[in-house]
Amino acid sequence: MEQGFRRSMGWLHTWAGVVLGSVLFAVFWMGTLSVFDNEIDRWMKPATRLAPAPHGISLETFRPSLDEAIAAKAAFWNIILPNDRQPVLQLRYKTGKTFVSHEVDPASGHILPDSGTLGGTEFIFPFHYTLQIELMDLGEWVVGLAAMAMLVLCVSGVIIHRKIFAEFFTFRPYKKSRRILLDLHNVCGVLGLPFHIFLTFSGLVILGATYFPAGVTAVYSNPRAYFFDANNLSFLAVKPDRSAAPVVSLDEAATRARAMWGGDEPQTVLVANPGKASSRLAFFRVNEGHVLMDRDVVAFSGATGALISRSPPLSPVIKAQRFLSGLHLIQFHHWVLRWVYFVLGMGSCVMIATGFLFWQESRRKTQGNMFGFRLVEGLTSGSVTGIILATLAFFVSNRLLPANAHWLGQGRAALEVWVFYTVWFATFVHGWVWPRTVWLAQSAAIAVFAGNAVLLNWVTTGDHPLRTLSHRYLWPVAGMDMVLLVGAGLALLATMRLARRAGGHSSAPRQAKGGSVG
Amino acid sequence: MAFLLYCAFALVLFLAFALLALTQFTHRRSTGTAELPPERVRQARFVAGLLLCAVLCAAIYTEGGGFGVLLWAGLVSLAACAVTVVLGWRPALLAPLARLMLFSTGVFSPTHQPPGAGG
Numbered sequence: 001m002e003q004g005f006r007r008s009m010g011w012l013h014t015w016a017g018v019v020l021g022s023v024l025f026a027v028f029w030m031g032t033l034s035v036f037d038n039e040i041d042r043w044m045k046p047a048t049r050l051a052p053a054p055h056g057i058s059l060e061t062f063r064p065s066l067d068e069a070i071a072a073k074a075a076f077w078n079i080i081l082p083n084d085r086q087p088v089l090q091l092r093y094k095t096g097k098t099f100v101s102h103e104v105d106p107a108s109g110h111i112l113p114d115s116g117t118l119g120g121t122e123f124i125f126p127f128h129y130t131l132q133i134e135l136m137d138l139g140e141w142v143v144g145l146a147a148m149a150m151l152v153l154c155v156s157g158v159i160i161h162r163k164i165f166a167e168f169f170t171f172r173p174y175k176k177s178r179r180i181l182l183d184l185h186n187v188c189g190v191l192g193l194p195f196h197i198f199l200t201f202s203g204l205v206i207l208g209a210t211y212f213p214a215g216v217t218a219v220y221s222n223p224r225a226y227f228f229d230a231n232n233l234s235f236l237a238v239k240p241d242r243s244a245a246p247v248v249s250l251d252e253a254a255t256r257a258r259a260m261w262g263g264d265e266p267q268t269v270l271v272a273n274p275g276k277a278s279s280r281l282a283f284f285r286v287n288e289g290h291v292l293m294d295r296d297v298v299a300f301s302g303a304t305g306a307l308i309s310r311s312p313p314l315s316p317v318i319k320a321q322r323f324l325s326g327l328h329l330i331q332f333h334h335w336v337l338r339w340v341y342f343v344l345g346m347g348s349c350v351m352i353a354t355g356f357l358f359w360q361e362s363r364r365k366t367q368g369n370m371f372g373f374r375l376v377e378g379l380t381s382g383s384v385t386g387i388i389l390a391t392l393a394f395f396v397s398n399r400l401l402p403a404n405a406h407w408l409g410q411g412r413a414a415l416e417v418w419v420f421y422t423v424w425f426a427t428f429v430h431g432w433v434w435p436r437t438v439w440l441a442q443s444a445a446i447a448v449f450a451g452n453a454v455l456l457n458w459v460t461t462g463d464h465p466l467r468t469l470s471h472r473y474l475w476p477v478a479g480m481d482m483v484l485l486v487g488a489g490l491a492l493l494a495t496m497r498l499a500r501r502a503g504g505h506s507s508a509p510r511q512a513k514g515g516s517v518g
Numbered sequence: 519m520a521f522l523l524y525c526a527f528a529l530v531l532f533l534a535f536a537l538l539a540l541t542q543f544t545h546r547r548s549t550g551t552a553e554l555p556p557e558r559v560r561q562a563r564f565v566a567g568l569l570l571c572a573v574l575c576a577a578i579y580t581e582g583g584g585f586g587v588l589l590w591a592g593l594v595s596l597a598a599c600a601v602t603v604v605l606g607w608r609p610a611l612l613a614p615l616a617r618l619m620l621f622s623t624g625v626f627s628p629t630h631q632p633p634g635a636g637g
Contacts, residue, residue: 290584334589336589337588
């Protein structure tokens with residue numbers, strides 16, 4: 001009975017992994033990179049590599065931009081103030097269906113030139129949970145399905161692991177490749193289990209309203225009401241008054257908001273319906289010192305400055321939801337914890353990749369020429385080394401494309417994304433057409449692309465690793481360069497080992513050496 | 519300063535997992551030390567458990583409930599991985615600790631066993 005149950009769980013684990021492993025790897029890879037999305041932005045947008053701005057920026061400095069938004073009859077105008085990870089001030093307003101967005105040097109107040117890239121925050125992070133498929137929210141649904149499968153994989157993996165405690169610390173690098181792959185898969189799976197489960201579950205909770213809309217429709221009359229409530233924007237539900245009225249002093253209102261928060265600073269300033277009598281001026285409190293995402297919002301009348309509302313204290317259920325959201329979205333500022341997330345995320349990627357590879361190694365001799373095997377083989381290379389290579393091509397293209405690049409009606413930012421997809425597609429084709437050399441060739445390509453990304457950053461911006469390491473405000477760029485160099489080194493190591501194996505110098509001497517250990 | 523504290527947490531967690539791993543026959547054999555008597559195994563696991571709890575309490579005390587628990591859970595995974603990697607590639611690095619577990623008279627009871635017994 002027990003063996004039968006374990007066997008069925010083994011079947012479930014294998015096929016859920018094989019079928020959804022590609023999506024899972026993409027989600028975990030992009031999620032892991034998103035841990036440092038702002039830092040990736042610094043690397044991809046050299047104009048934003050600024051020294052920290054002096055404290056106490058006057059919001060009135062940005063009054064001309066607000067007046068511009070009023071003249072353009074904008075629906076809203078907002079600024080996101082700089083912080084430890086984001087040295088630039090972001091300024092946005094929406095007029096009609098057009099978003100006007102600028103990055104501003106907070107020290108001088110000058111608008112920075114358009115960076116021509118989506119960077120980490122607008123491409124890598126959204127890819128993590130939408131796969132950039134916006135049609136009918138299909139991407140979010142596929143990610144949700146993969147996340148559910150991940151939870152199933154975690155539970156079934158624990159059930160089928162015969163010696164979970166006896167082999168808790170077991171990793172035998174001198175055994176045969178199949179054994180090493182299984183050991184790595186088990187080590188990354190078991191030791192990172194709390195991370196896999198909490199991150200997957202919290203991701204599902206964040207997108208819960210998409211997957212389980214019945215709860216929302218039962219409580220709210222329309223999706224707009226839910227959106228306002230969920231984002232502490234209830235102050236926006238106001239009867240429109242189109243008569244003109246100037247917006248009160250932003251600095252005075254900010255001082256009152258600070259006093260209400262006991263001295264805490266605002267992160268975002270929002271003016272809804274600017275220039276109208278019914279306008280609202282809202283301040284969103286900075287929330288970088290807690291895991292819990294409590295967006296305390298103070299809203300004033302934009303025309304009179306009268307206090308309209310302040311977010312009510314969170315109920316225990318909402319607190320739990322916001323804690324899980326905070327745990328997943330990592331908006332807090334804790335550098336050590338951020339790096340821990342990054343390393344554990346990489347561990348998740350290793351677990352998924354080794355699962356795929358173990359499946360192949362187990363069947364290569366008996367099913368190597370079958371269509372299904374060849375299909376999964378190509379899928380694996382495209383999903384694992386392929387997406388890594390595509391991401392690196394995205395970075396390299398960012399440093400190579402000229403500032404005003406334009407081709408076939410596509411702007412610079414879109415061209416970078418096209419490079420990503422073209423390279424990614426090519427890696428799948430490569431995997432299907434030349435399966436024998438795919439791992440070797442793609443590992444070598446990863447080493448070359450990662451090394452060249454660092455070199456190109458140096459050549460195009462003058463920010464070489466020694467310079468970035470010696471200036472505190474350039475550490476995000478230094479960190480990105482270091483990760484790229486470590487990645488290049490590891491890929492080179494993998495390439496050399498694969499080349500040795502392909503060249504007939506099998507690992508026999510190492511196995512013999514391994515026999516003497518222990 | 520905070521960074522040094524996190525390093526201390528990681529080191530203590532590494533020690534706790536090393537103690538747990540070195541109560542297992544396979545890993546004692548890979549470090550070239552004798553198997554532990556059952557009583558000593560229980561004591562080592564108890565000390566490891568205490569160390570894990572102590573770091574959790576210290577992390578919550580210094581970082582607060584949210585960050586403390588997350589930091590502890592993350593470092594637990596990384597420390598356990600580090601022990602696994604050391605046992606895989608350089609088990610000899612843990613041999614002094616394995617021998618200390620056998621002969622120490624401080625925390626552990628003074629039951630001595632000759633090297634190689636049971637290994």
